[in-house]
Amino acid sequence: MSTSTAQPTNQPHVPKPPVAKQVEHVREHHGDRVIDPYEWLRDKSDPEVIAHLEAENAYAQAMTEHLAPLRDQIFQEIKSRTQETDLSVPVLLDGWWYYSRTFEGKQYAAQCRVRAEEGVGRPVLSPSTQVPGEQVLLDGNVEAEGHEFFSLGAFEVSHDATRVAYAVDLQGDERFALKVKQIDTDTVIDEAVDNIGYGAVWSVDGRHLFYTRVDDAWRPFQVWRHEVGTPADSDVKVFEEPDERFWMGIGSSRDDRWLVIMLGSRTTSEALLLDLAEPLGAPRLVAPRRDGVEYDVEPAGDRLLITHNAGDVDFEVAHAPLDATSADQWQPLIPPVPGERILGVEAFADYVVVSLRRDGLSALRILPRDAGADSGFGAVRDVRFEEPLYTVGTGSNPQYDQTAVQVVFESMVTPRSVYDYDVTTGELTLLKQQEVLGGYDPADYVQRREWATAPDGTRVPISLVARADVRPDASNPGLIYGYGSYEISMDPYFSVARLSLLDRGFVYAVAHVRGGGEMGRRWYDDGKMEHKRNTFTDFVACADRLVESGWVAADRLVAEGGSAGGMLMGAVANLAPDRFRAIHAAVPFVDSLTTILDPSLPLTVGEWEEWGDPLHHADVYAYMKSYAPYENVAPRQYPAILATTSLNDTRVYFVEPAKWVARLREVTTNDPATRPILLKTEMVAGHGGKSGRYDAWQQHAFELAFLIDQAGAA
Secondary structure, X not given: OOOOOOOOXXXXXXXXXXXXXXXXXXXXXXXXXXXXXXXXXXXXXXXXXXXXXXXXHHHHHHHOHHHHHHHHHHHHHHHHHEOOOEEOOOEEEOOEEEEEEEOOOOXXXXXXXXXOOOOOOOOOOOOOOOOOOOEEEEEHXXXXXXXXXXXXXXXXXXXXXXXXXXXXXXXXXXXXXXXXXXXXOOEEEEEXXXXXXXXXXXXXXXXXXXXXXXXXXXXXXXXXXXXXXXXXXXXXXEEEOOOOOOEEEEEEOOOOOEEEEEEEOOOOEEEEEEEOOOOOOXXXXXXXXXXXXXXXXXXXXXXXXXXXXXXXXXXXXXXXXXXXXXXXXXXXXXXOOOOEEEEEEEXXXXXXXXXXXXXXXXXXXXXXXXXXXOOOEOOOEEEOOOOXXXXXXXXXXXXXXXXXXXXXXXXXXXXXXXXXEEOOOXXXXXXXXXXXXXXXXXXXXXXXXXXXXXXXXXXXXXEEEEEOOOOOOOOOOEEEEEOOOXXXXXXXXXXXXOHHHHOOOOEXXXXXXXXXXXXXXXXXXXXXXXXXXXXXXXXXXXXXXXXXXXXXXXXXXXXXXXXXXXXXXXXXXXXXXXXXXXXXEEOOOOOHHHHHOOXXXXXXXXXXXXXOXXXXXXXXXXXXXXXXXXXXXXXXXXXXXXXXXXXXXXXXXXXXXXXXXXXXXXXXXXXXXXXXXXXXXXXXXXXXXXXXXXXXXXXXXXXXXXXXXXXXXX
16 A cells, blocks of 8 residues: 555656647548648658657657666566466377477567377476477577567468468568478478468368458458469469458368358358368358348357357357258257357367356356257356456367367466366366466455446446555555457456556556446447447546545546557546546557548448448547547646557557647647656557567556556556
């Protein structure tokens, strides 16, 4: 507990911030003429734009130079609590145990395997000991050598276990080069294909790979087939999705028989299957799309399992013949249950795992196969845990005939824990728990559920964690995090970096606002389109609840959100600037109206079903303009602002926070010495920021130091 008020540490010299020039740019829609003087910042090929971003970086560095010791301390705290040389739980597939390794001092993991011995179970491996017979399939540190960024978009071993296909991004723009390596010789034998999207799938015979291409709006819209060892110009287009609302993803069934092509807009989906034993064939449509109906397909041996919302907003599960081509062939299997949102199913030889949500938390349910039952399945069993707040889901389960399912559990106080769940007995066996060095004791921390009341009377859940000795005496610094879009749930999770906040007396809270999926599909629907303002007012209500309950001091509350959550940060900064001492908006979608008005930009057309279509509908335009952060900056005092972005982000362009910061500086009345407005741009990174783990820790330390200082806890 700390009793100091929120006063950031003094700086010996306050430099002048960069001032972006103003160039008249007119945007006119539905009779509304808007002058946007900072739109020129969009062109990253313009040297003047790059110079401005670099000047902003220099200013941010200068304004936080006094925090360098705190940043270094936080970085060392994260590092000292992390088992730097470590390995994952080995997973069995086709006679090999697969796992990943990390090494002290190295940024990226290595993907490894060792041959399974007949009659011998999972090997017990030591992170610091060389494993006899170990094969390194891919070392991210080698692949990343000479590059500031590295990310994998695919990693797939062929069915005969002799080759590995992987996709590499070295810029952060989520465009990948496809490579094929011969494992026994550690030689790349094919790198003909580049500029692909996420995912790669092998044919059964290992001769062909399926991959996706993206269009000019960076939307995955085509599936291609590549024969290993041949030029890319001989590749064959297998499928194309012309509707700009629909995105595409590919994967394979767990039994490796089927290529699954999933197509989805925000409200409608469709699936196709292609037999991987006959890779030259054509994909088959499982059921034609129907507007407003979403379904997902899971091949389950002799049948298909279909998770769909044709009859219930919170989904149900049907089964259908393996060769189904129509929804008329769907037969009920798992009916909808009030208060539960079914997320999906995973099929194995002897059972099915159902992922769902209940009481604001994630959950798992096991459905064993029973040949004697009419449906082919027996009575269900829930996988239960005792903590009040947690996240549970399936882990890595690649083998179709495995008798135990890997389950991953964590909470705000329990580190990530990997279990085997015996489907027959219901017994959970702990395989590995994330090691937190330095004497971490979960009993030193307490998590709890709080509830806020929104202006319309809706109760909004809050997940909260603090040290056990912190009391709700209205003196504590606090950080509240939010997202609230796309039905994405911000479930409780464990964070080593968060301990650097908690051990400084912070109360950390996640506001489960509408627009997310925490409380089911209706929770999402009530925070999108014409109901989007609920997301913002829910967040403010949650902030007020933290103060009213005494958990956080009114002048020591800071806020954080990223991407669509960054838009939330911009919206609440306009709506309730007095509630927050400081805000960190990461890759923030703050110029949302400009983006959604331009169908040539990535994501825009597909986003119309999330936000509405302001280009063609005047009422949507007016509604979005009423809350879009960039449009509503007012001449008043704002919280201190840290906006972080990446030059190569293809999801939220860097121009959005760049324009927002320029307008904030122009309009607001902030004292830059005490409530600075900062923009920090990673010049070689994408939507997720820096890719190497040590670089990411440094970035996280920079952000936390800013918030800690503003909350008066430095």
